[in-house]
Amino acid sequence: MLLEQLNNMQKKAVLQTEGPVLILAGAGSGKTRVLTHRIAYLLEEKGVYPSQILAITFTNKAAQEMKDRIEQQLGGIYNDMWVSTFHSTCVRILHQDIDKIGYNRNFVIYDMDDQKRLLKDCLKQLNINEKNFPLSSIQREISSAKDELISPIDYKKQVNDDFRKEKIGQVYELYQKKLKSNNALDFDDLIFKTVELFTLRPEILGFYQQRFRYIMVDEYQDTNTSQYQLIRLLASKYENLCVVGDDDQSIYKFRGANIHNILDFEKDFPNAVVIKLEQNYRCTQKILDAANGVIQNNRGRKAKTLWTDNAEGTSIQRYEAQNEYEEGEYIANQIQKEVREGREYKDIALLYRTNAQSRVLEEKLIQSNIPYRLYGGVRFYERKEIKDLIAYLRSIANPSDDIAVQRIINVPKRGIGNVTVGKVMDIAIEQDCDFFDILVEAEENPSLQRAASKLKTFANMIIGFQVQVPHLSLVELTERVLKDTGYIAELEAEQTEEAQGRIDNIKEMISKVAEYENNAKENEEEPTLHGLLEEIALVADIDNYNEESNAVSLMTLHSAKGLEFPCVFMTGLEDGLFPSYMSIVSGDEKDLEEERRLCYVGITRAKQRLYMTHARSRMVRGNIQYNQVSRFLEEIPEELLEEEKKEKPSSFSPMSKKASLYSFNPIRRKRPVMPIPKNFTLDFKEGDFVVHKKFGKGIVKNIQPAGADYEVTVDFLEKGTKKLMAHLSKLKKMKN
DNA sequence: CCTACTACGCTTTTT
DNA sequence: GCGTAGTAGG
Numbered sequence: 059m060l061l062e063q064l065n066n067m068q069k070k071a072v073l074q075t076e077g078p079v080l081i082l083a084g085a086g087s088g089k090t091r092v093l094t095h096r097i098a099y100l101l102e103e104k105g106v107y108p109s110q111i112l113a114i115t116f117t118n119k120a121a122q123e124m125k126d127r128i129e130q131q132l133g134g135i136y137n138d139m140w141v142s143t144f145h146s147t148c149v150r151i152l153h154q155d156i157d158k159i160g161y162n163r164n165f166v167i168y169d170m171d172d173q174k175r176l177l178k179d180c181l182k183q184l185n186i187n188e189k190n191f192p193l194s195s196i197q198r199e200i201s202s203a204k205d206e207l208i209s210p211i212d213y214k215k216q217v218n219d220d221f222r223k224e225k226i227g228q229v230y231e232l233y234q235k236k237l238k239s240n241n242a243l244d245f246d247d248l249i250f251k252t253v254e255l256f257t258l259r260p261e262i263l264g265f266y267q268q269r270f271r272y273i274m275v276d277e278y279q280d281t282n283t284s285q286y287q288l289i290r291l292l293a294s295k296y297e298n299l300c301v302v303g304d305d306d307q308s309i310y311k312f313r314g315a316n317i318h319n320i321l322d323f324e325k326d327f328p329n330a331v332v333i334k335l336e337q338n339y340r341c342t343q344k345i346l347d348a349a350n351g352v353i354q355n356n357r358g359r360k361a362k363t364l365w366t367d368n369a370e371g372t373s374i375q376r377y378e379a380q381n382e383y384e385e386g387e388y389i390a391n392q393i394q395k396e397v398r399e400g401r402e403y404k405d406i407a408l409l410y411r412t413n414a415q416s417r418v419l420e421e422k423l424i425q426s427n428i429p430y431r432l433y434g435g436v437r438f439y440e441r442k443e444i445k446d447l448i449a450y451l452r453s454i455a456n457p458s459d460d461i462a463v464q465r466i467i468n469v470p471k472r473g474i475g476n477v478t479v480g481k482v483m484d485i486a487i488e489q490d491c492d493f494f495d496i497l498v499e500a501e502e503n504p505s506l507q508r509a510a511s512k513l514k515t516f517a518n519m520i521i522g523f524q525v526q527v528p529h530l531s532l533v534e535l536t537e538r539v540l541k542d543t544g545y546i547a548e549l550e551a552e553q554t555e556e557a558q559g560r561i562d563n564i565k566e567m568i569s570k571v572a573e574y575e576n577n578a579k580e581n582e583e584e585p586t587l588h589g590l591l592e593e594i595a596l597v598a599d600i601d602n603y604n605e606e607s608n609a610v611s612l613m614t615l616h617s618a619k620g621l622e623f624p625c626v627f628m629t630g631l632e633d634g635l636f637p638s639y640m641s642i643v644s645g646d647e648k649d650l651e652e653e654r655r656l657c658y659v660g661i662t663r664a665k666q667r668l669y670m671t672h673a674r675s676r677m678v679r680g681n682i683q684y685n686q687v688s689r690f691l692e693e694i695p696e697e698l699l700e701e702e703k704k705e706k707p708s709s710f711s712p713m714s715k716k717a718s719l720y721s722f723n724p725i726r727r728k729r730p731v732m733p734i735p736k737n738f739t740l741d742f743k744e745g746d747f748v749v750h751k752k753f754g755k756g757i758v759k760n761i762q763p764a765g766a767d768y769e770v771t772v773d774f775l776e777k778g779t780k781k782l783m784a785h786l787s788k789l790k791k792m793k794n
Numbered sequence: 795c796c797t798a799c800t801a802c803g804c805t806t807t808t809t
Numbered sequence: 810g811c812g813t814a815g816t817a818g819g
Contacts, residue, residue: 117809145809170808188814194804245809313808412806414810434808475795509795598809616807638806656807679804680810 064088064095071333072096075104075272078293078327079300080320084364085349085662086340086622089302090120093274094127096300097139100272102132108139112270112292116277118143119601120620137581140270144285145245145596148252151266152243156251158259161238164588166452167595168237168244171440172461173197176240179460180232183487186225200230204246205282205314207253210234239492241458249284256291267295277620278303278323282314290326297327305360306353309616309656311648321360338364338662340622342371345668348694349661355693356651371666373700376691379673382415382630386422388702389627392669393428393610396625403429407611407623409660411636414678415629416612429609434617439594443549443560444567448594450539454523455587457494460486464493467516470548474516478509494520519543532590533572540564615660626664628657631672632685657690670694742791748772749792 061069068088071081072095083089097113100106115121125141140147149167157163168176174193181188181196203213210231217223237243243251256263273293275281278301281289293299301323308317324330338346346366353359375392379385393406408419413434423430438444446469452462464483468474485503486493496503497517500510523539530538540546546564549557574593578585603611603621611623615636630636637653661668670691675684742748746758748770760771 143809192803248809310808312806414805471796473795477795596809614807635806640806652807677810 061095061099064092065337067333067335067337068092068095071335072099074300074331074333075100076298078297078323078330080278080323080327080330080332081300081302081335082332082360082362083302083304083335084338084362085304085307085659086338087335087364088337088339089276089335090124090127092335093276093302094124094131096274097124097128098131101128101136106272108136109269110271111139111141111274112147112272113139113141113274114144114147114276114289115141116143116280116620117598117601118146118596119598119603120276121146143596144281144288145248148248148288149592149596151252152248152255155255155259155262158262159251159255161243161251162241164241164456166240166242166456166459166462166588166591167248168242168461169440169595170197170245171445172242173244175461175464176236176242177229177233179483180229180236184225184228184232186229191222191225191229196226196229199226200233201244201246202314203230204244204250205284207250207284207287236460239458240460241456242461246284249288253284253287253291256288263291264295266292271296272298273300275299275301276303277307279305279308279317279320280310280313280315281319282310283316283319284314286316286319299327306356306362306655307619307659309619309652309659311652321358334362336362336364338366339368340665341366341662342368342666344371344373344698345661345664345666348374348668348698349658351695351698352654352661352690352693353658356654357647374694374698375667375669375702376699377669377671377702378687379671380675382418382673382676383422385629385671385673386418388671389419389629389669390422390426390428392627393423394426396667401625402608403610404608405624406627407613407618407621407625407663408627408629409613409615409618409663410629411615411638411656412630413614415635419612419629423610429607430612431604431607431609433603433611433613438563438566439597441560441563443545443563446545447536447540447564447567448591450523450543451536451587452591453494453520454527454535454539455591457520457524458492460493463497463520466543467497470544472512472516474509474512478506478513481505481509482513527587532575532585532587533568535587536568536571615656618663619659622663622665624665625667625669626660627669627671628660629671630676631670631688631691632676633688634683634685635676635678636688637690654690657688670699747792755792 061072064072065088068091071079071092075096081089081092083092093113097111100111101108113121113124115124121141121143125136125139128139129135140150142150152161152165153163156165174197177193177196177200178188181191181193208216210227213223213230214227217227237247256266270292273289275289280303289299289301301320303320305317305320308315308320311317324332341349343366346364346368350364377385377388379388389408393403396406397403408430410416410419416432416434420430420432439448446466449462449465452459453466457463464479467479482493482496482500485505486496489496494517496506497513498521500506500513500517503510506513519542523535523542526538527535546561549561549564571590574590575585578589583589615628633642636657637650641649641653672685672687672691675682677683742758744758744761747755748758749755756772758770759773
């Protein structure tokens with residue numbers, strides 16, 4: 059029977075099908091198993107129809123896996139059951155009904171790059187200088203507004219003659235207008251517009267409320283306000299809402315995740331049943347102890363004690379390298395050793411804080427002939443050649459997509475330069491129509507005279523493709539585009555290794571298109587250009603994670619969430635890198651706590667063996683940084699760690715000699731990287747008033763020496779009590 | 795209008 | 810160190 063393989067708490071979680079349920083699932087406590095069993099139980103024992111179930115997961119891969127497992131368990135196919143990510147779920151709903159709130163149902167989805175380009179156009183049109191308003195910060199600001207369900211109108215209301223906000227409000231408003239006229243939605247809109255649809259059209263909400271009698275949300279600790287609202291709306295009729303999460307694994311605050319969604323679940327649903335899964339089945343005792351040692355330094359957690367029956371296991375290997383190259387060599391050597399002792403490559407993962415760290419690691423793995431797969435970094439769909447190709451497909455599917463049309467209007471070169479594009483843009487704005495419309499009528503526009511024929515030729519080519527769409531398969535269409543535009547020919551003519559790489563990527567893209575067509579046919583759906591573009595827009599890199607291929611996995615700590623590996627290397631454990639420089643200087647303990655949770659996530663990915671490495675020096679953005687060992691590593695109880703003896707410099711491989719040469723290269727530093735002066739002393743004492751850039755004035759409560767720096771507790775007048783590093787946070791004594 | 799060169803700024807983390 | 814934006818010359 060279904061429940062046999064479960065422990066008591068897991069059983070309880072499966073059987074508690076009615077009403078709101080909060081499952082606090084510690085790392086490795088079998089929550090995926092609980093979720094799949096719960097769904098199986100609903101279907102099998104409770105007679106619930108598959109169509110009445112909505113399960114939200116964090117990645118497409120997790121969704122697919124869950125669905126597969128259920129189908130395997132019950133031996134059926136459940137196409138009516140919705141198991142998908144927030145974003146995919148919303149796309150599906152919007153596809154059906156977004157026309158009810160004035161959008162076109164065949165919308166396209168803009169990624170971050172598209173957003174930036176569109177924002178750039180907005181700034182230009184509003185005469186706002188990019189120097190004073192960097193695109194990335196505006197993008198962040200608008201994105202967080204959307205996460206909080208703040209519309210441009212609401213945003214402008216709360217400006218309160220803050221000049222910066224006033225400008226951003228204008229940009230936000232124009233940005234939304236342009237998105238709409240381009241028939242596009244960005245990531246955040248997917249959720250926002252669904253909530254808007256449900257709010258404005260209660261009958262549509264009613265339909266889905268009625269349909270989804272049982273709702274489950276995984277990784278609930280990482281939901282943001284808009285996602286929370288969405289779930290609340292959907293669940294408010296039957297309240298059969300089961301959320302699963304772990305407050306200790308909340309690592310997406312920067313993306314708007316609101317940890318209070320999980321901390322306050324019982325307040326929002328007073329009759330909620332809370333179930334804790336505290337037995338860890340994944341890690342050895344020592345790894346779990348290390349994880350607990352780190353996470354216990356966080357405040358404001360839900361009470362929870364993770365324990366395990368598993369063996370004690372081996373100590374955690376700690377290693378200090380001279381620099382990042384030596385770190386990579388050590389790791390490569392250890393991997394080879396592990397493999398000699400019977401470990402498989404695919405059972406090993408290298409985790410790091412920032413994508414930039416992967417390069418050196420890759421280099422060393424290649425030198426040692428170790429097969430690896432890289433997740434994240436420059437994603438496949440973000441490569442120039444792939445984005446160009448997609449932009450063609452998007453222009454064909456939706457000529458209102460100004461961003462796509464502008465991207466490829468001169469790729470390959472057709473003699474249509476920036477000046478011409480600028481003119482066309484101005485005319486389009488003036489006439490309030492699509493960029494593409496101006497191209498079609500270029501000859502009628504006197505100011506375009508010289509370029510008119512070129513523009514017209516381009517427009518005709520796109521229209522030509524559009525005409526062919528019904529008669530060609532998607533693969534055929536893609537190939538025709540590559541051929542007729544001369545894109546492939548141009549790359550082939552280059553005769554460089556780089557160009558060949560791009561051609562290979564394009565070939566891979568074609569096989570992905572073929573894959574999409576086949577999948578669609580298998581599911582008895584009509585493959586469409588829109589469907590293809592939608593799928594492309596929503597894939598995460600980690601969705602391509604493949605446990606079959608026997609290779610070491612390289613990924614960020616964020617990407618590793620939800621995965622597990624017998625052997626894990628956590629790399630770059632240095633203050634300033636992990637925890638990140640930003641989280642240290644912000645002076646806000648909460649930022650540091652988020653980093654600590656990330657560390658907790660990393661440690662608990664390991665089942666049997668955990669290595670933690672750091673380097674004394676490291677090149678970051680062309681500067682050499684000397685970082686202290688990560689405070690998180692120091693938080694692990696000494697007796698769990700084993701320090702690896704350092705290799706003698708004489709045993710360095712030739713490569714590392716070259717590497718150390720680099721280190722002696724006198725590279726000019728633009729700005730010293732937070733060096734702490736040798737005899738750094740404080741010019742204030744307890745009871746003095748100090749000033750902080752972000753927190754303002756405060757009174758010093760306590761001073762503790764911490765390495766070369768001091769940890770200072772300050773009671774800020776407006777922001778409350780904070781613990782700060784005196785030097786890093788640039789605390790200044792106030793003159794009275 | 796295109797290409798080649800220089801200067802600058804930037805990186806956490808991602809659906 | 811890298812990629813991109815901005816500038817000058819053809």
